[in-house]
Amino acid sequence: MPSTPxxxxxxxxxxxxxxxxxxxxxxxxxxxxxxxxxEIEGRQGRLDPVHAAFVAPGAWHSQVSSAPNQSIIxxxxxxxxxxxxxxxxxxxxxxxxxxxxxxxxxxxxxMSSQQxxxxxxxxxxxxxxxxxxxxxxxxxxxxxxxxxxALMARIEADPGQPWTTDxxxxxxxxxxxxxxxxxxxxxxxxxxxxxxxxxxxxxxxxLAQTDLPIAELAWRAGFSEQSALTRAMRQASGDTPAAYxxxxxxxxxxxxxxxxxxxxx
Numbered sequence: 099m100p101s102t103p104x105x106x107x108x109x110x111x112x113x114x115x116x117x118x119x120x121x122x123x124x125x126x127x128x129x130x131x132x133x134x135x136x137e138i139e140g141r142q143g144r145l146d147p148v149h150a151a152f153v154a155p156g157a158w159h160s161q162v163s164s165a166p167n168q169s170i171i172x173x174x175x176x177x178x179x180x181x182x183x184x185x186x187x188x189x190x191x192x193x194x195x196x197x198x199x200x201x202x203x204x205x206x207x208x209m210s211s212q213q214x215x216x217x218x219x220x221x222x223x224x225x226x227x228x229x230x231x232x233x234x235x236x237x238x239x240x241x242x243x244x245x246x247x248a249l250m251a252r253i254e255a256d257p258g259q260p261w262t263t264d265x266x267x268x269x270x271x272x273x274x275x276x277x278x279x280x281x282x283x284x285x286x287x288x289x290x291x292x293x294x295x296x297x298x299x300x301x302x303x304x305l306a307q308t309d310l311p312i313a314e315l316a317w318r319a320g321f322s323e324q325s326a327l328t329r330a331m332r333q334a335s336g337d338t339p340a341a342y343x344x345x346x347x348x349x350x351x352x353x354x355x356x357x358x359x360x361x362x363x
Contacts, residue, residue: 104175105228109210111168111307118160124176124187125153126235128195130207131299132167133254136160136192143192145169146254147203148247150195150235152187165255166303170207172228179232186236197286199234202227208335211302245270246280250292257296258320263289293320298334301327305339306346312339 112134127136133146138159145151153159155176176184187193195203206227249270253261266289267277281289301319304310310318316327316339324339331337337345 104178105224106173107206107210107224108171108173109168109207110171111166111303112161112163114162114164116160116162118158120156120158122155124155124174126170126172126174126187126231127151127153127161128170128172128203130168130170130203131254131296131303132163132165133251134161134163134167134169138191141191145192146251147200148195148250150193150199150203152191152193154188154191166300166307168207168299168303170203170210172231174228183232183236187232193235196234197284199231201286202231202234206231245272246284253293254296257293257300258318261293261320266293294330295334297321298330301331301339302342302346305343306350312343 109130111132127145128150129145129147131147133144136143136145136151136159138151138153139157143149143151176187179187206223209223249266252269253259253266263274263277267274270277272280277289281287281292285292287295297320301315301321304315304319305312308315312327313324316324319327321327321330328338331339331342335342
């Protein structure tokens with residue numbers, strides 16, 4: 099058996115039109131931002147950055163979303179992993195991601211977004227990342243997110259609202275100190291850092307997919323002004339909003355050219 103699972107990775111977004119599919123390889127759907135509904139053989143799950151999905155080979159599945167979203171789609175040859183790992187993945191079609199798995203997904207999301215769409219992440223990077231992710235998913239049994247789960251869903255639906263640690267704590271029925279403790283223990287971050295990540299994800303989606311002026315989308319995503327979004331993006335990835343939009347559109351154009359050239363062959 100090969101030491102590295104055979105896999106391929108893509109970044110995808112889903113819309114309001116339900117798409118159905120079935121294929122002879124396994125697939126992991128790992129959301130980076132937003133939410134979507136995924137149905138696997140009649141069983142439906144809500145996916146978000148803390149809830150993923152595993153689609154077994156040959157399983158009918160469909161997905162739909164009414165909000166901006168982006169996910170890592172990992173196509174996987176299940177025959178290339180150990181039987182124990184395969185069994186654990188099949189047993190949990192809608193796994194909840196623990197802190198370690200979320201960090202791995204976030205890392206690959208960043209690395210994938212920096213590569214041209216036609217190329218994707220470097221093979222060596224993928225070969226190192228996939229076994230680590232699979233081991234983490236197979237062995238990790240994350241604790242329930244208790245009241246944080248509902249709070250996170252509300253914020254992810256509209257991160258641009260004037261959220262503060264006080265309003266977050268009140269929404270979850272917690273004290274501010276308890277809110278900080280839960281985020282630290284269960285998400286390995288602070289409420290403020292997590293909220294900023296959600297706002298950045300929403301801003302990046304709008305930068306890539308809309309023509310909204312940067313100042314307007316910054317405000318809609320929850321930043322006080324365009325300069326605040328610029329500072330946050332530079333701190334997170336070194337990009338400015340304008341540079342990120344140019345790169346995203348260049349990747350989209352490159353992908354469209356590749357598809358058009360492929361259809362002519």
